Amino acid sequence: MSEAAFCPRCGDSVPEGATGHTRRERALCNDCYFEDFELVDAPERVEVTVCAHCGAVERGNRWEDVGARDYTDVAIESVSEALGVHVDAEDVSWGVDPEQVDETTIRMHCQFSGVVRGEPLVEEFTVPVKIAKQTCQRCGRIAGDYYASVVQVRAVGDRTPTSEETERAREIAEEITESMEATGDRNAFVTEVTEKPEGLDLKLSDTKIGKNVARKLTEELGGAYDSSETLVTEDEDGNEVYRVTFAIRLPEFVPGDVIDLADDDEGPVLVRSVQGNLKGVRLTTGEPFEATHEVGDAPDARKLGTRADGEETTLVAVEDENAVQVLDPETYASVTVARPDYLDTDETEVPVLKSRAGIHVLPS
Structure with missing residues (x-):
């Protein structure tokens, strides 16, 4: 049997296996242990x-x-x-x-x-x-209209960005900030959105947001962007603080435009996409068109109209595999036009676009 232990404070016996965080506590009897417990x-x-x-x-x-x-x-x-x-x-x-x-x-x-x-x-x-x-x-910065980058959404030439393009720019900015917030970045937010006659300006709290908006928007809608820095202040450690502007230039043409390519006699093209390079369909034959890598999304062309400008008219007759007769939507005279392979000759009404290049049947 083990020798009985006695409490150093009161002399009473200490129960066997007494617990305590320190050796002194383990040496105390229950009454003394709980006095300070x-x-x-x-x-x-x-x-x-x-x-x-x-x-x-x-x-x-x-x-x-x-x-x-x-x-x-x-x-x-x-x-x-x-x-x-x-x-x-x-x-x-x-x-x-x-x-x-x-x-x-x-x-x-x-x-x-x-x-x-x-x-x-x-x-x-x-x-x-x-x-x-x-x-x-974060709230202090929002209240103070703080921003570290600006994204300017513009288009090439005389065109202004469409409402769909500017709305997509807003959506992308919100998606990116929400994604950053979800990972714990509380300083990610959209400071201000301003609509201007020439396009849209987005003021953003972080340069990463601005760069990602510019990159993703041009990937989706075509075009390109460049960036420039402006020195705005110095922080408390004396480091220079810059504000970055990302200038986006969306392509001159958008899906739905009908264009006439320069130095090209194969007929107008209905634009389908401007991602990477311009792609579309020939209105004279229905064959696909794709600009070369060198030309990209900016071919030398003039705009004839849009898919939305098309009007329904009567398909009068099928002349042969290359031509049909339709009614001119303005004069109602019967005219012969090219027969693209997407035309359904069983239809009685077909959409056409009348432009300076003539009358062309559009895809349904």
């Missing part, structure tokens, strides 16, 4: 800083989006993080009953239970939580 180490007060605009909570040196409007959950989480349960406690359970004192003060009535040295213990206490409202860096 605290099941829970609780702060006298907990302060939580919340952004008054977006509800983000400040944790250390960063802000976290929690969308807080009812701060009870935030208070419970903050108190639970601030509490420390004694390492010798087993089978610990706890509960909390929040009491809303006023808009910025919540009393957290806590109850903990556990088992220490085989003894069940219960401890109750109250921790006041004070909610302090400030403005996070």
